[in-house]
Amino acid sequence: MxxxxxxxxxxxxxxxxxxxxxxxxxxxxxxxxxxxxxxxxxxxxxxxxxxxxxxxxxxxxxxxxxxxxxxxxxxxxxxxxxxxxxxxxxxxxxxxxxxxxxxxxxxxxxxxxxPRSLPFAEGLAGVHVLRTVDDSHSLRSEIDGATRAVVVGAGFIGCEVAASLTTRGLEVTVVEPAPAPMAVALGEKVGNMVGRILTDRGIEVRTGIGVTGLPSENGKVTGVELSDGTVLPADIVVLGIGxxxxxxxxxxxxxxxxxxxxxxxxxxxxxxxxxxxxxxxxxxxxxxxxxxxxxxxxxxxxxxxxxxxxxxxxxxGVVVENPRPAVAYFWSDQFEVKIQALGHPSGEDDVHVVLEEDGKFVVYYSRDGIFTAVVGAGKPAAVMKMRAKLLVQTQISDLLG
Ligand SMILES: Cc1cc2nc3c(=O)[nH]c(=O)nc-3n(C[C@H](O)[C@H](O)[C@H](O)COP(=O)(O)OP(=O)(O)OC[C@H]3O[C@@H](n4cnc5c(N)ncnc54)[C@H](O)[C@@H]3O)c2cc1C
CATH class of the missing domain: 3.50.50.60 (FAD/NAD(P)-binding domain)
Known part of the structure; x- marks a missing residue:
């Protein structure tokens, strides 16, 4: 056998x-x-x-x-x-x-x-990471007894957690050392557009600042100390730092x-x-x-x-004849808004905002004049219809008209 x-x-x-x-x-x-x-x-x-x-x-x-x-x-x-x-x-x-x-x-x-943690988070109650269902249940179990949460890191998981905790009635601050939320994945300009989805719904977003400590009492976190010396009070701290x-x-x-x-x-x-x-x-x-x-x-x-x-x-040993070509895709749901990315958005590419209205947007990315990615918020059809254009070399000028 x-x-x-x-x-x-x-x-x-x-x-x-x-x-x-x-x-x-x-x-x-x-x-x-x-x-x-x-x-x-x-x-x-x-x-x-x-x-x-x-x-x-x-x-x-x-x-x-x-x-x-x-x-x-x-x-x-x-x-x-x-x-x-x-x-x-x-x-x-x-x-x-x-x-x-x-x-x-x-x-x-x-x-x-x-998930990564911070050295000074070791053993502190009230500090969470999020990778497993047990992590999610553990964080969820503390929401009812809490008023304020700080989310450290504004990547896509940090932004989603901030949105969900706000939906559950907490006052939420997001702290991020980069100049904008999701800046690593989407670049600064589009990251700021995502940031407005959060700030429009009451989340405070503090960018360009690091975390230097987690004050605590009796082994339970009480806040987040920032690199400018500010202390943000918090009953719950979520680390979304990669x-x-x-x-x-x-x-x-x-x-x-x-x-x-x-x-x-x-x-x-x-x-x-x-x-x-x-x-x-x-x-x-x-x-x-x-x-x-x-x-x-x-x-x-x-x-x-x-x-x-x-x-x-x-x-x-299965050989697929004419496989359907893949185009990189990811999504993130923040509040009721679905953010979608097709292709390879990069902060180093040129960014072209083709639509921005009522908190929704569509953005094209290009490098050396060639279309590289589309990112949309609340605009699924406008994103998905660009798939074919990403499979071939498309001049961005042809798309912008
Ligand atoms: C909170 C969260 C939200 C997300 N949201 C989105 C989203 O909106 N859009 C999107 O595109 N992607 C999202 N993702 C990413 C997506 O879920 C992951 O890309 C996907 O789950 C990865 O699958 P995987 O099989 O590589 O790893 P996993 O699904 O993480 O599975 C790995 C498994 O291996 C087990 N394991 C590890 N070591 C060992 C070992 N030594 N022996 C035995 N078992 C082991 C782990 O316990 C785990 O169960 C999200 C991820 C998280 C955590």
């Missing part, structure tokens, strides 16, 4: 790749291993509907999916080591218990990210990592192959090369889905 295909990480990437493998006709053993106690669930709702209390958890597959598809789902199980020569992994219960060795024919790594790839279990495996200057994570080719035979990686933890050989690591939902399908095909 041949060894199983083993997937490490029972999140979006893990759930998609087992589904894709079965859909492509793979009938052998499949083992999906996840550290958390839950079957794969969706993370985007954690900062939105789960945090405001509309939902508890959004599972990615129906309960019977794993049994019906003969997928050996092992939750609460941690992978601690990989022996690429022996084609085995070591697993142990996430809490206590004996370790075990499992053989693989192919191994897929989709272990995602761990995440790092989960790769600790790779120590000693010899699997090549990507350089930090290109985003770090597990170095892969354009179909998810790592430097070790029969080992693949995908999703937030993986740093793939594009068709031109340029490496990057992406932390968005749609990218995981596209990579899972490519990894399943690569493992099974």
């Amino acid at each position: 041949s060894a199983a295909i083993v997937i490490v990480g029972a999140g979006l990437g893990g759930a998609r790749v087992v589904d894709d493998l079965r859909s492509e006709g793979y009938e052998g053993d499949l083992i999906l291993i996840g550290k958390e106690d839950y079957a794969p669930y969706d993370r985007p709702p954690l900062s939105k509907s789960v945090l405001v209390g509309e939902q508890d958890r959004v599972d990615l597959k129906p309960d019977d999916f794993y049994v019906e598809n003969k997928i050996d789902l092992r939750t609460g199980t941690l992978v601690t080591a990989i022996d690429t020569a022996a084609h085995t992994i070591t697993v142990q219960p996430a809490v206590g218990g004996e370790s075990e060795t499992i053989a693989y024919s192919s191994l897929v790594l989709s272990t995602g990210l761990a 995440s790092t790839p989960v790769i600790d279990y790779l120590d000693g495996s010899g699997i090549e990592l990507a350089d930090r200057t290109v985003g770090g994570g597990i170095a892969c080719d354009s179909e998810g192959r790592t430097s070790a035979p029969d080992v693949y990686a995908l999703g937030d933890v993986a740093n793939w090369k594009d068709a031109a050989g340029v490496p990057s690591r992406v932390e968005h939902w749609n990218n995981v889905v596209e990579q899972a399908s490519k990894v399943a095909n690569a493992i099974l």
Whole structure:
């Protein structure tokens, strides 16, 4: 009997790749291993509907999916080591218990990210990060007893959390060292347009300023100290200051990592192959090369889905004739506004505001006269119709008329 295909990480990437493998006709053993106690669930709702209390958890597959598809789902199980020569992994219960060795024919790594913290946040009650459903429930459980929250970091998760906490009635301040919210992803000008979605709805946004301390009393945070000496009172502090790839279990495996200057994570080719035979990686933890050989690591939902399908095909040797070309996409929901980005927006590109009215906007990006991305807020049709223009070299002048 041949060894199983083993997937490490029972999140979006893990759930998609087992589904894709079965859909492509793979009938052998499949083992999906996840550290958390839950079957794969969706993370985007954690900062939105789960945090405001509309939902508890959004599972990615129906309960019977794993049994019906003969997928050996092992939750609460941690992978601690990989022996690429022996084609085995070591697993142990996430809490206590004996370790075990499992053989693989192919191994897929989709272990995602761990949120960053601040050194002075260690052990303080009232300080939160947001990556797991337990994180979201823990933050949610403190909302009713709180009045003021400070969100440190105005990336897309920080902005969404600020919106959700405001919806739940808290007074919210967002603190961000960059000159505008979401400036890393969208550039300063569009970041400021996103910032107005927040400020128009009562959130105070303080940009260009750092955090130097978290005052506390009896082990519970009471505020956020800023680099200009101001102290913002807070019952709840949420750290949205980025995440790092989960790769600790790779120590000693010899699997090549990507350089930090290109985003770090597990170095892969354009179909998810790592430097070790029969080992693949995908999703937030993986740093793939594009068709031109340029490496990057992406932390968005749609990218995981596209990579899972490519990894399943690569493992099974399926060749897709005329694959639908991919265009990078992500979205963020802040209050009732859906922000969407197609293509690769960059703060270094030229920005052309083609529509701005009633808090909604559409912006095109260009580099050297070529259209590179579209970002919209509350304008889904205007964004999505630009997909075809991003698949070919389009002169921005042709779009602006
Ligand atoms: C709060 C939040 C909101 C988001 N909102 C959006 C959005 O609006 N739009 C968008 O495009 N994207 C959004 N995303 C991003 C999107 O959810 C991620 O890109 C996606 O979940 C990544 O999937 P993944 O499989 O790579 O990792 P994950 O879904 O994180 O799964 C990784 C799993 O691996 C497990 N694991 C780690 N180490 C081990 C180990 N050693 N052994 C066993 N298991 C292990 C982890 O516990 C985890 O369950 C959001 C993410 C978060 C956290």
